[in-house]
Amino acid sequence: MDVSLWMATAGDDLTPRPPLPGDRDADVVIAGAGYTGLWTAYYLAKADPSLRITVLEKEIAGYGASGRNGGWCSAYFPASTTAIARRHGRDAAIAMQRALEDTVDEVGRVAGAEGIDCHFRKGGSLTLARTPAQLARARAAVAEAADFGFDLEPLDAAEASARCAAAGVLGGTWTPHCAAIHPARLVRGLARAAERLGVTIHERTPVTALAAGAAVTPHGRVRADVVVRATEGYTATLPRGRRAVAPIYSLMVATAPLPESFWAATGLAARETFSDYRHLIIYGQRTADDRLAFGGRGAPYHAGSRVSPAFDRDPRVFAALTATLRDLFPALPGDRGVTHAWGGPLGVTRDWHASVGLDRGLGWAGGYVGDGVGSSNLAGRTLADLIRGVDSPLTRLPWVGHRSPRWEPEPLRWLGINAGLTLMATADAAESRSGRPSRRAGLVNRLLGH
Incomplete structure (x- = not known):
């Protein structure tokens, strides 16, 4: 299909x-x-x-x-631990995170018990820092995790590159609580x-x-x-x-299987999932058959919360993802290009x-x-x-019975979501040039309650 x-x-x-x-x-x-x-x-x-x-x-x-x-x-939750603690209390926030961490192992357990060969590999998750602003966010994330007693290991440039030798790595973080799957x-x-x-x-x-x-x-x-x-x-x-829930599109590309020489230089030996600390989210993994599967945000929100198969593919976004992938991994062989490109909606509450x-x-x-x-x-x-x-x-757990506020009516919803996506993209570009954290992106995060 x-x-x-x-x-x-x-x-x-x-x-x-x-x-x-x-x-x-x-x-x-x-x-x-x-x-x-x-x-x-x-x-x-x-x-x-x-x-x-x-x-x-x-x-x-x-x-x-x-x-x-x-x-x-993963054990990731869209709202930060600090935001959950602010709404529901510190103990509830800690209980929520611990339950999510246990869940990673539960998925692997059921897959094994039911004979589901989903290529489960618990190699953890690596988040790279490739600009000074991203490095500052990495340090803040480590401090937040330490405050709550969670596992988030700080990495210097050499340690991060040893796991994933992407270009321009200044440092990063690693958590054990993530598995790559099919x-x-x-x-x-x-x-x-x-x-x-x-x-x-x-x-x-x-x-x-x-x-x-x-x-x-x-x-x-x-x-x-x-x-x-x-x-x-x-x-x-x-x-x-x-x-109730805004359908925001996330798109992906995947390469042909890559040679062992590429992986020997690049890393991801434990099939760590990987991202970086930019504002407009990217995400990737090394698949069990040695492809790079890589995705990110950037596709527009469609007015009226419309969902359509026509929105699953956006050549502009696919081109941007491919360019970002090659920026991360300049050694990507030219003859092992993108073989698959797809997308779909995910659910975002207000x-x-x-x-x-x-x-x-x-x-x-x-x-x-x-x-x-x-x-x-x-x-x-x-x-x-x-x-x-x-x-x-x-x-x-604190998410049980939680009621998110409704999204604004149109056209405010369309204007606000797409403006936010554009602002995050321009904030990343500005940070790459200046090295300084974007104040505009910080404002958006505050409006979202992060």
């Missing part, structure tokens, strides 16, 4: 499962067969095999962000694991409305005591969803705070802002406890 490198190399039969054949009854119905929906179904079925669980998917399992992302199973292999394997536990998955079944007691589709409705919204960046396609919850039979999780590979697993386990009425450490 021409959705991403990952879906093209999933090693799975992508023939759609049968659609919903008409009205049905269930105990739990879930809209969305991505990580959030499938983890929720998996843990529910594990905990209570008697539950009738139905998952509804517009396309096929993993079609959305779960089959297109950068393949970082995201489509994980989501497709998770769908099969859920089915083995008795979960029913209907594909090519778009959900047009969610309400207490039912999920509505063109093929019929599924009546259930609990209805779960697991639609992330596609939430805007649901009634009253346009201002306060950059992911959440999970259950209220009067309606459950939800999302707003991961691109950090959903790991946190969706935590969300699935948490929803499984909430739905079964289990009081656990997971149900007491």
